[in-house]
Amino acid sequence: MLRRLTAFRARSRWVVVGLVVLLVAVAGVVTWRLTRDDASRFAAAAALAPASSERFSWTDWAGVREEVGADVSASSSTDELADFLLAAFDHDLSSATALEESAPTLHSTFGFSPANVDWELFAQGKDGAVVILGMPDDYDFDDLRSRLEDIGFEKPDRADGVWLGGVDLLETLDGPVTPELAALQIDEEDGIVFGSDEPSFLEERADKARGDVSDGVAAVIEAAGPALSASAYTGDQACSALSMGGADPADRTRAAELIEAAGEVHPMTGFAIAAQPAGDVRVAMAFESEDQARTDADSRSKLAAGPAPGQGGTFTERFHLGKVVAAGDTLTMDLEPVDDAFVMSDLNHGPVLFATC
Template sequence: MPRRLLAVLVAAVVVAVGAVVVLRLLGPGTPLAQALARAPEATSRASWTDWAAVRRELGADVGPGSSAGEVEAFVDDAFARDLSSMSALGTSAGVIHDELGFSPATIAWELLAQSTDGAVEVIGLGDQADTDDVADRLRAGGWSEPEDDEGVWVGGPDVLAGVGPGLTPELQHVALVGDDLVLASDQVPYLERAVESARGDADGAHVLAHLAETLEEPLAAAVYDGAYACEHLAMGQADADAQSEADQLVEAAGGVHPLSGFAMGVRRGGDVRAVLEVEDADDAAQDAEARARLAAGPAPGQGGDFSDRFAVEAAASDGREVVLDLVPVEGSYVLSDLTSGPVLFATC
């Protein structure tokens, strides 16, 4: 091989390796994956709403100057498109908008990250709100101001009740990180740990972040680790007759393997993607075929057939991941209905 060509090839390899290293250092690229990477490492399940994308999808003309009624009407419109079911803020959006200075009408995104130890609501304010204004409103609302700018504003149930009805308990205690990040939890110690993850001082939920990458940029999504998925989506939650039917259907489809992760999200235009991660890449192709067959047939424990809710547009495997692309039937609520069990095609 000529030296000049060899040198060019070596340089290209160095550049490629360098690019991979840079990408790894920068972390995952999609907004959901980035948010998960800043959530506590112990996170076993996460609920995501990209409110900025939802506003664009619905053509919603809401913002900081909107009334509480206009904000609530927008959330109702999002609910009708199955785009608000993952939100912890939707049930009290108007109150939050008026009293705390942010809401689904203004924030960029929202992630509720939960584990066996606790839960934290992580909110990206975007460019329509700022932490200084939120701090002023917390102070006026009765939260105790921390000594550290990124410390915990301590509230509690009485403070929350004084703000207005219907607020999620996660807003009892609040932390402001940087210029545009709000964290909230009903537990002060867990919130303090979550702040460390958000700052990058502690590991984040990178395993879930990697899984979420395959959803690309969903408007709304749920992401579960394997233990949570195998418990909460399991056919064991169905009655005995449904379990017996499920066993026969799984056997007829060729069998499936245990899941190490599960994610489902609504994408632009309304289509839904499900990502099911198996423990061994050698099993993924078989699972893709079997789970696609299950997703096109009866839905024991849910009632009727899955085809009443969606059509399976594509099924494929990539590494350990099985990817099902689904086209919902108009008026169906695939994400909200099928992120709790029993869900036959997500069985372990």
């Protein structure tokens, strides 16, 4: 299903593609096909992540290549790949990837990299982490299997089994490869490759996926819109990773004063920050109720337009605050980065005052 999402990536025209359900009966078999718009790519990928995941790091590599005007592919040189990654960095579109340092080795040895992968999701939680890669429609999975055998991965007994490599094997390669690709699982039907440093985590992955769950994470991912690069957190993880707890005592004191002046803020049930096409950034926060979202729309917008203790300087030196909207129990803030500001990479980790709990 995810493999087919690329058909709806044409940003040259605004086409709103709703959820289309095609019912086909062939020889008594009923088949459902779901088609989705760009905004749902992150959501569809997150549904594949383990239910225990607390942080979701998303990169729409096909979208990033389009955004920066990069004409790279699996046949590109490693120098061309490096130029593309530099352009992605300059556009602040590579801070969420788990593949950047591994990219040259992946490109030359594994046959996939940010040059040709469609999208990437890196999901982390207390039970483990998994990298999920959406491959292009024309990707040659037989070539991948052959490459894995040549590298030294142990071939599984069944098609959907786990290819066992290990960190020690990866360290014998010509360049670094993230440990999250020490074990791999191939889903050729859906065009997806799963990776983890824990083979058992992959074996249990399908049975423990989030699926179509309705929670704070799902709400903020939906509200984030068509994200090229994004980070999403559960409420508890956001309150830990983005809190002022990591700031020095003077900054924590200043933050407390600013929060008191801004008004009441409530704990979040989900948080996301997403870099969108054309350079804007959207922040989404989910709460327990509509009343909390409306209250926090006022207080957090004040915090987002003032000093940035823990980050240094002010938020207005980084972005212009646009629309702040409370819709149901979800709050969104549109941020327009100032020239040369790296808003996405600066604010996807703490301390971030306006994301405090």
